[in-house]
Amino acid sequence: MRDIVATAPADPGLNNVVVRLGGFHLLISFLGSIGKIMSGSGLEELWATIYTEGSIPQMLLGKAYARAVQAHLLTNLALAKIILDSMDLDDELRNFLDDVLADPDRTHVLDTLNEESCGYFSNLFEQKLKEYEQRGPTAKLWIQYYRMTCLLKQFLEAEPTGNWTLHVTTIRKMLPFFHASGHFIYAKSTHVYLQDVALLEEKMTRMEFEKFTELGFFIIRRRKKQFSGISPDQTIEQTTMRLGKSHKGVTVPGRGITDNETSSEQHVDMRSARIKRDNEDAEKLDSWFAAHQPFPNILDIVSIGTGIVGDETTNCHLAEEEGTKMMTKKNDTFGLLTFQRRKAVKPLSIIMANQKVKDTVVPIDPMLLFHRMTITQATVADLQSYLQYELSPYPMYLFDESGMRKGTKSSFYDAFWPLASQPSFGQNCFNVFNGEFLLHKVKWKKDMSKTSVANTLRISRHCPVGKTAMIFYGFSSESDNAGTKSTERLRPPTRYTSPPIQFDIITVIQMSQENFFGKRQQ
Structure with a gap:
């Protein structure tokens, strides 16, 4: 018009x-x-x-x-x-x-x-x-x-x-x-x-x-x-x-469009x-x-619901400033006016679903992507053709159908003979326990606080009785101290991924245990 x-x-x-x-x-x-x-x-x-x-x-x-x-x-x-x-x-x-x-x-x-x-x-x-x-x-x-x-x-x-x-x-x-x-x-x-x-x-x-x-x-x-x-x-x-x-x-009795219904004077x-x-x-x-305090005194941009920490590209808190910059740079006429979607602000949701296109991180909306695919398809065969291709071909000597080739850890355990009886180490023994194993072995439910999770770990039957030290292994990201495990962490995740999460003892876990322990996005 x-x-x-x-x-x-x-x-x-x-x-x-x-x-x-x-x-x-x-x-x-x-x-x-x-x-x-x-x-x-x-x-x-x-x-x-x-x-x-x-x-x-x-x-x-x-x-x-x-x-x-x-x-x-x-x-x-x-x-x-x-x-x-x-x-x-x-x-x-x-x-x-x-x-x-x-x-x-x-x-x-x-x-x-x-x-x-x-x-x-x-x-x-x-x-x-x-x-x-x-x-x-x-x-x-x-x-x-x-x-x-x-x-x-x-x-x-x-x-x-x-x-x-x-x-x-x-x-x-x-x-x-x-x-x-x-x-x-x-x-x-x-x-x-x-x-x-x-x-x-x-x-x-x-x-x-x-x-x-x-x-x-x-x-x-x-x-x-x-x-x-x-x-x-x-x-x-x-x-x-x-x-x-x-x-x-x-009805149009000469006074415009009217309806025959009556309504109350009270607003709904x-x-x-x-x-x-x-x-x-x-x-x-x-x-x-x-x-979940909405005004925390922290230097990171964090989701107060899940604890997910944004990266340097997350600038949703500067929406008004970035929008004003985009407005001041436009001097074209209405017909020639163009905008670049990649300059829109990046929300925190981009941490969980994004794709890099020509060195630009683009947020992916799965529902919007599915809607566009279903609109453009003419037949069911077209949809099948959309989903059967990856972004680029992979050399088969490094990758298989499920992703990067990886050794099976369970085959390593076959080299150990099981113990016939439980060994006794005496009264002065000190137990050193793999904390990562316990975190994965003990199951907890969604919407549990960290205090509840800690109590669940403490009373777990997998935790040994007596003097116990729980050890968690860390892996250096520096190239001089990096080992084989650090290289393993760079492997693309095959199922569960998770962005960096910031939490304290009262934080309620809003995601599943598998996603919480998923490989952290770099």
Whole structure:
């Protein structure tokens, strides 16, 4: 539609038309940007406490719209409580906050410019956010997530209330995150949309411009209720199409499209059942954050859910800065505007699934890859041909069908004769035990803490009784001290791999024992 308007400037019917960017689909794309930047950070494990694991991938993509919005708002609330509890507030300011929270008039929106106490508190809160950002990349990532969800809340306020200024300001702040997350279609469209609305006053009469920007005529209202405005594209998607498929259908009695259903004056989010469910979910999120601090004072970027440590390419905590850099380098026209996906930020999930292409580490989304393969295939035979080839041929004297050739350790044990009876070493013997053997021999379950695992090892029947020393072998990565075992560690893993993991005694293991002991990615 924007291309049609741009190619017909002399048409009297189109020369004053400005194409409206659909707020509903824009918000879905922004939800996907947040999910892309935060993937692998621990957000999935956090949401798993209140949602089923199968729905979380769709929530991160923004496809499960209602659940994704609710989950982000609850997470924003949990983070705000952590930040607020760490602030040193005087009695006067605390009394002000208590009065605001106890106000039954929920239609009143606080204005930091006109309310002195609110502006003072906002400045203190912003200082605390900057203080947390200085703790390290992990804390900066979660502060950045808090700011992104605040933009989500501002957009959800601007559309239903018809606040044009807040609408434009919020979209402008979203723009760097579209670039950083690789959502380039909406990045290009948002650029053009902001340029068009900057010239909006020149294409409208003064009365039309005032109605559009001050009275909220840029959104659609079906009823005269507070917070009832919806975007035009959402009207088409969720209202007009739904009514057309209903058994009563759509009626047009000379007043436009209406439906024959009546609704309650109470907002769906203000029902007692929803409030009760949200309070329970908020408590679960608070409990999870109590065991997984979102603002740790560490120099590495770490997933607070799994303990996976990012490498030097992981820059998801710099999404706003990297997105701004990508914006400032674009001087081409809309038709010539191009973006490079490899310049998008690398989330923590890239540590678990990535592939190097021409010296560039590219994150691999197995579901997206499978979708593209199934779309391009014409027959089942095509899919079989996709899966039967490797990236390059291997010399068969070094590799076989399953990977690099490797000797069988079990054949080495055949050279030892088993003992007929258990030997006795006396009372003064000192047992030296292979700790790596014990860790692999004793099984533990997923979601166990390190303390539980240690207790399991201590009472294991494999552990000898008496004075015992448990030894764990390390292998040097330096070339001067490297031996045959160090070379063996460079062998490509055949089944289980695991990135570097940072944990302490209270960390809960979020992966299987096989993956936990898998070969560490270099």
